[in-house]
Every structure is written in structure tokens, then in C-alpha cells.
Amino acid sequence: xxxxxxxxxxxVVVIGGGPGGxxxxxxxxxxxxxxxxxxxxxxxGGVCLFRGCIPSKTYLHLSxxxxxxxxxxxxxxxxxxxxxxxxxxxxxxxxxxxKLSGGLAAxxxxxxxxxxxxxxxxxxxxxxxxxxxxxxGITFEQAIIATGSRPIPFPGAQIKKxxxxxxxxxxxxxPEIPESMLVLGGGYVGLELGMVYxxxxxxxxxxxxxxxxxxxxxxxxxxxxxxxxxxxxxxIHLKTKVSRMEEGEGGVQxxxxxxxxxxxxxxxxxxxxxxxxxxxxxxxxxxxKVEVDDRDFIQVDDRMRTADPNIFAIGDVIGGMMLxxxxxxxxxxxxxxxxGEASAFDAVAIPAVVYTDPQIAWCGLTxxxxxxxxxxxxxxxxxxxxxxxxxxxxxxxxxxxxxxDPESExxxxxxxxxxxxxxxxxxxxxxxxxxxxxxxxxxTIHPHPTLSETEAEAAEIFLGGATHVPPKKK
Numbered sequence: 001x002x003x004x005x006x007x008x009x010x011x012v013v014v015i016g017g018g019p020g021g022x023x024x025x026x027x028x029x030x031x032x033x034x035x036x037x038x039x040x041x042x043x044x045g046g047v048c049l050f051r052g053c054i055p056s057k058t059y060l061h062l063s064x065x066x067x068x069x070x071x072x073x074x075x076x077x078x079x080x081x082x083x084x085x086x087x088x089x090x091x092x093x094x095x096x097x098x099k100l101s102g103g104l105a106a107x108x109x110x111x112x113x114x115x116x117x118x119x120x121x122x123x124x125x126x127x128x129x130x131x132x133x134x135x136x137g138i139t140f141e142q143a144i145i146a147t148g149s150r151p152i153p154f155p156g157a158q159i160k161k162x163x164x165x166x167x168x169x170x171x172x173x174x175p176e177i178p179e180s181m182l183v184l185g186g187g188y189v190g191l192e193l194g195m196v197y198x199x200x201x202x203x204x205x206x207x208x209x210x211x212x213x214x215x216x217x218x219x220x221x222x223x224x225x226x227x228x229x230x231x232x233x234x235x236i237h238l239k240t241k242v243s244r245m246e247e248g249e250g251g252v253q254x255x256x257x258x259x260x261x262x263x264x265x266x267x268x269x270x271x272x273x274x275x276x277x278x279x280x281x282x283x284x285x286x287x288x289k290v291e292v293d294d295r296d297f298i299q300v301d302d303r304m305r306t307a308d309p310n311i312f313a314i315g316d317v318i319g320g321m322m323l324x325x326x327x328x329x330x331x332x333x334x335x336x337x338x339x340g341e342a343s344a345f346d347a348v349a350i351p352a353v354v355y356t357d358p359q360i361a362w363c364g365l366t367x368x369x370x371x372x373x374x375x376x377x378x379x380x381x382x383x384x385x386x387x388x389x390x391x392x393x394x395x396x397x398x399x400x401x402x403x404x405d406p407e408s409e410x411x412x413x414x415x416x417x418x419x420x421x422x423x424x425x426x427x428x429x430x431x432x433x434x435x436x437x438x439x440x441x442x443x444t445i446h447p448h449p450t451l452s453e454t455e456a457e458a459a460e461i462f463l464g465g466a467t468h469v470p471p472k473k474k
Contacts, residue, residue, distance in 0.1 A: 007137040008114075010036040012338060013128060015120045015283070016146030018046020020315035020327025022104055024144045027335035029111040036114045036138060038130065043101040044108060044115060047148050048324045050097060055172040056192055058093045060355050063199030067357050071394045084200055090174055122284035125310045129284070142310055142338045145290075145298060146331060147283065149276040149316035154184060157245050157272060164252045165245070165270045168193060178202050178268035180234075182254055184242055186213040188354040190273035191225075194233065195356050197271075204233040205267070207256065209241045214354060218367045220381070221360050221417045224397045228358065237262070245270065278317045295319070302344045304334040312338065326350050349413075349432035353422045358398060361425035364413035364432035365403050377412060378404045380438075382458040384418055386468040388449035395419045400454035402428075402438065404462050409437045411459075420451055427455055438462045 014025045017039030025037040025044075041050060048054065069079045108115045118133025128138045151167040153159065159167050162175075171193050177200045183190040186208030194204045206213070206229075213229070213236065214222050229236060240258030247253075251266040280296045289308035291299045297319035304312045312334040315327030329347065336343035349363040370377045384390035384398035398418020405412055414428025431441055442459035446452050460466035 006135045007139070008036065008135055009139045010034050010114070011141050012036070012144065012335070013038065013120075013138055013140040013142075014144045014146060014331075015039075015128075016046060016148055016279075016315070016317075017041060017044035017104075017115070018146060018148050018315065018327065019048050019324040020148075020331040021046060021144070021146035022108075022331075023328040024146060024314060024331030024335045025113050026107060026111055027332045028144075028338060029113050031335060031339040031341070033335075033339060035112075036116060036140075037108065038116045038118055038120045038128075038133075038138075040117065040119055040132075042117055044104040045097075045101045047150075049100055049104075051169045051172060053324055054097055054100060055093050056168075056189075056196070057355055058096050059089070059172070059174070059196040060192060060357075062089065062092075063196050064357055066199050074394060084177065086174055086177065093172075093174075121282065122287045122311075125288045125308050140310075142312065144304075144331065144334050144338075145280075145283065145306075145311065145313040145317055146315050146327065147279040147317050148327075149278050149322060151272065152275045152277050154242070154245065154272045154274065157270075158247075159272070164247050164268065165272065167272050171197075171271050180205070180251075180267045181269045181271060182207065182252070182265075182267040183271045183273060185273035185275070186210070186215070186236070186238070187273060187275070188214065188356075190271065191229070191354065191356050193271060193273065195229075198232050205235045205237065205265075206233060207237045207240050207242060207260070209239065209258070211239055213238070214360070216368060217354075217360060218362070218415055220367070220399065220401070221362065221415050224358055224399065224417050225354075225356055225360060227397065229356075235262075276316065276322055278319065280317050293319075302346065303337045304330055304345065305337070321350055321352065323350065323352065347433070348435075349429045351425045351429050353425065355422065358395065358418045359421035360415075360417045361421035361428075362413065362415040363425055363429045364411075366413055366415065367401075367403060370403060370413075376406060378406045378462060380404060380458045380461045382454045382461060382466065382469065384451075384454060386457075386466075387451060387454050388468070389451050390418065390454075392449065393419060398451075398454075400424070400458050402441070402455070402458045402462065404438050404459075409439065409462070411436050411438060411441060414455070416454075418451065424452055424455065427452060431455075 011034040022044045029035045118130040120128045180203045183194045183206045198204045237260035240260040243257045244255040252270045291307040298313040314330035316322045351363040354360040381401040385396040403413035411431045438459040446456045457466040
């Protein structure tokens with residue numbers, strides 16, 4: 001077979017092999033449809049697996065291990081200073097990624113999903129042209145666009161191989177352990193990668209235009225993390241922006257504007273983490289009826305349908321919360337709608353997690369949103385200094401809070417900062433999604449001592465008093 005000569009047909013074509021794309025492809029195949037999955041990588045997994053979620057969490061776990069070793073000193077156990085083997089760290093990350101991507105490739109084969117490596121472009125509402133692939137074109141009944149997003153560049157800064165200015169993809173390659181690094185952006189990507197490099201020995205500074213780290217996240221959840229980062233990082237510059245960045249042989253010279261007390265400084269490396277933009281360009285959408293907004297996000301309804309009846313879209317490319325688990329749910333909905341099932345995106349609570357140390361997680365209504373909406377809520381906080389399990393682990397600075405409707409007593413939102421928030425938030429998601437009442441959470445027996453019981457005790461405070469919290473003064 002000569003590359004590029006073969007054309008094919010399929011019931012459903014999914015463009016993009018990330019968590020949204022492969023979830024859509026697998027669900028469509030399970031529903032009996034003939035499915036082709038297309039991506040530029042050799043295996044399915046997308047940015048999340050190869051250049052995002054999985055590599056970053058692999059490194060974050062290792063940094064957490066080192067942080068725990070430091071905490072152990074106060075508990076009577078002292079370890080030698082860790083020896084960092086960058087080659088071995090990269091090899092461990094590669095083994096994790098390879099194992100997971102191999103598993104996805106096997107699932108494609110087991111489900112009968114054809115996987116094609118290549119770049120797809122619409123030539124009509126029912127036809128794709130493929131580049132750099134063994135197949136030149138595909139005719140389809142329905143298509144699902146799941147092309148994801150890419151890092152937003154900093155104006156004037158060039159990301160080049162071997163350069164000192166990096167985006168998240170370059171940073172996850174761990175090219176070296178620089179002595180100093182500026183993280184441009186105080187969002188979750190910048191803070192997570194900043195903690196990884198800090199644990200490895202890099203002096204980290206963060207610059208953020210907003211008045212707090214993690215803009216939009218409730219301040220009381222950010223406070224314990226900010227306290228930790230003030231000791232972990234060399235400096236955090238809020239209400240500050242970078243006005244100029246120039247890369248030279250000796251480092252990257254950066255000029256600042258704003259409320260910071262520095263105006264210019266040189267760093268070994270700069271990490272740009274100022275957000276992501278949708279991969280909706282170069283798809284040939286002009287040859288379809290698909291509509292995009294002024295920020296290039298594809299417009300869809302609650303069934304993931306675009307303005308073109310043959311084409312659906314999911315994940316980062318449609319905007320909203322750019323989260324892998326949201327994309328996966330949307331992918332399954334698109335597949336179900338294509339198969340003729342009654343399905344729509346109607347999630348009440350979408351969990352978000354920041355994998356720093358401490359972690360931050362939230363779902364449903366946030367306190368910030370409630371204030372913006374002038375919505376009356378009761379906020380009940382359970383400080384982890386009253387949690388036996390948190391104290392045994394040496395992490396008493398955490399917090400669990402519930403947002404409760406004062407009339408119906410329904411749980412509207414949950415926020416957690418502390419160890420294992422990534423897992424604890426799932427109970428909150430279930431409570432919000434099922435319209436649970438505060439007493440449902442409070443009267444559900446939680447094992448003791450655990451961090452999960454902090455959610456029950458927060459609910460007990462609402463009902464009149466928690467076991468491990470001092471009573472309110474009458």
C-alpha cells in the first residue's frame with residue numbers, strides 16, 4: 001500500500017485521541033457503530049496522557065514523596081538528602097505514559113476501533129482529508145471533533161527547542177534543573193510545575209496579574225496553599241505583569257510592571273503558563289456549517305451538536321472548564337446522541353482539582369460565585385486542626401467547607417484544601433449532583449479517623465454542632 005492512496009468509510013469519525021476523543025470512540029463502538037479514531041500521536045491518549053495530566057502528576061507524586069520526607073523529621077524520622085537522577089525520573093515518567101498508552105491502544109483493538117495516525121481536515125460536512133497518514137480520506141456519517149487546546153504564547157516570546165523559555169510541554173520534559181525559574185501565571189499549571197521544580201532544587205518566582213493565586217478560586221481555599229508556597233518559593237509577585245522578556249546566553253532578562261518591588265531580573269528559565277486556547281484552526285471548518293465564537297471555541301448545544309447536523313464537538317475545543325473528565329463525559333454524550341439514545345450534558349457539579357501540596361478541590365457552587373450572584377447561602381467550615389487523621393499525618397492546615405441552601409438545607413457546593421482533596425471531592429460531587437441535604441451527609445456514617453469525615457462534620461456544624469469542634473458561644 002502506498003501512503004496516502006487509500007480512502008475509507010465509517011459511521012463515526014473522532015478527530016482527537018485525548019480523554020474526550022477516546023471516550024467518545026469507545027462508547028460509540030460499544031453502541032454498535034463502526035468507529036475510526038484519528039490523532040497525530042502514534043497512540044491514543046492526547047495531550048493529557050503524553051504532555052499534560054499524567055506526566056505532571058507523575059512528577060508531582062515524586063515531589064510529594066520528598067515533602068513527606070521533610071515532614072517526617074518532626075515525627076522523629078530523618079532521611080538523607082535525596083539524590084536527584086533526572087534521567088531516571090524521565091525514564092519513570094516514560095514508563096508510566098507508555099503503559100497507559102499501550103493499554104488504550106489495546107482497548108481500541110478489543111473494541112474494533114480503527115486508529116489512524118494523521119492530521120484530519122474537513123473538505124465537506126461528510127468527508128475528511130488526511131495528511132501524513134496511510135489513508136488519504138474518510139467519508140463518514142457523523143464526526144466528533146475532540147482536538148483539545150494548546151498553551152497560549154506570551155507576546156514576543158519564542159518557544160524553541162533548547163531555549164530557555166518553555167511552555168508546560170517543554171517543562172514536563174525536565175531538560176535540566178535550573179538554578180532559577182520564573183513562572184509566568186499563578187494558575188494551576190504554573191503552580192503545579194513550580195512545585196515540581198522547587199522540590200528538585202530550583203529557586204522559583206511566580207508572577208500573577210490578579211490579586212491572588214488561582215484567580216477565581218475561593219480565597220479561603222487558596223490561603224493554606226499560599227502560606228505553604230511563601231516558604232517553598234523564593235517570591236510571589238501579585239498584581240504584577242511582565243512587560244518585556246529577552247532571552248540571551250546568560251539567561252532570560254525579564255522586566256516587570258505593577259505592585260511588585262522588582263523591576264527587572266534575570267532567570268535561568270521562564271515557564272509560560274497563562275492559559276490555553278482551542279485547537280479549532282486548520283480543521284477546514286470553513287467547508288462545514290460549524291460555527292465558532294470570537295475566541296475560536298466551537299459552539300455546541302447540550303447534546304454536543306454543532307450548527308452542522310453531521311458534526312459534534314467536545315472537550316477543550318468547545319470551551320468551559322478545560323478538564324479531562326468533563327471532556328470524557330461530553331464524548332460519551334456525543335456518542336450516545338449519534339446512536340439515537342436520549343442523552344444530554346446536564347451535570348450540576350463538575351469537580352476541579354489543583355494537584356499542589358496541599359491540594360485544592362471544589363465542585364458545585366463556589367462562595368465566590370454565590371457572592372457574584374447575590375445568592376444567600378450558609379457556609380460551614382471544618383478546620384482540619386480538629387481532624388484526628390489530619391493531625392496524625394502532619395497536615396492540620398486543611399479545610400473542608402460546605403455551601404448549603406439555608407431554606408431547603410440542600411448541599412450546593414463543596415470546597416476542600418488539604419492532603420488527598422483529589423479523592424475527597426468525589427463525595428461532594430455526589431452530594432451536589434443528587435441534591436443531598438446537609439443531614440444526608442452528616443448522618444452518613446464515615447470511618448474514623450479519616451479525612452473524609454471532615455465533610456460529615458462540616459454538615460454537623462450546620463445542623464447544630466460537630467463532635468470535634470468547640471460549641472458556639474451562646
